Amino acid sequence: MNQPVAWITGASSGIGSATARRLAHEGYTVYGTARRLERLTDLEADGIRPLSLDVTDDAMTRARDRIINEQGRIDVLVNNAGYGSYGALEDVPLNEGRAQFDVNVFAPARLTQLVLPHMRAQRSGTIVNISSIGGWIYGPLGSWHHATKFALEGMSDALRIEVAPFGIRVVVIEPGAIRTEWNTIARDNLMKVSGHGPYARLARSVHDVLTQADAAGTGSSPDVVADAVAKAVASDKPKARYAVGASARQAVLGRKLLTDRALDRTIARSFNATPDQVL
Structure with missing residues (x-):
């Protein structure tokens, strides 16, 4: 009962799994949630408590109630569940x-609503929203994904000011290229949706760039995100956002230094897009 308690969504693989293990190693009682309970089995060996949860239904309330009933508190909420549909x-x-907004924006908002009364009562807590470097910059054929991440960033900034008087911190983690299932899901859906028709040439270019990056293994390990989360929750004064992983800091710098037109041209070249396709 003296251990801090963390609730991590999307814990079945990738960033969520790595973060659950890292916080358990740091002494947290960790509840890891995912839609498919069988995919959480491996985490139990690390002392992580699995819960089945679809972040788009009312099971969120039941999961919150179980954690509170068993532990009496929630110290950290990591809103990690999300997906990219290109x-x-x-x-x-x-x-x-709408489905992408439900998972990437409305689910974190609802989960935050559920834990805030308890964090306010204990006058402490940290909400960690796993965003993306795609909440700072953009790429072709990712408009819905970027829209959700830009929204999550704005929501986090406003929330940070709202809850600070209650001793609650809000942190955004902005991963760059990370070796997870995200790349495969995004590029496969891209070809299903836009592989034929007026955007087919651009879709093939984006698909090939994502495929080559995946094959080259240029992405960082999910552990770099887990490390950032652990650092943030342990800090008395965490940063508002942490850009981590391959190319993340370069992307932030580019967004700050380049004009919109210059950034458009840079991104177009990186995806082998012809000027008439993007400008």
């Missing part, structure tokens, strides 16, 4: 765009 804005059905 395709041209013209091609992606609106219901898919």
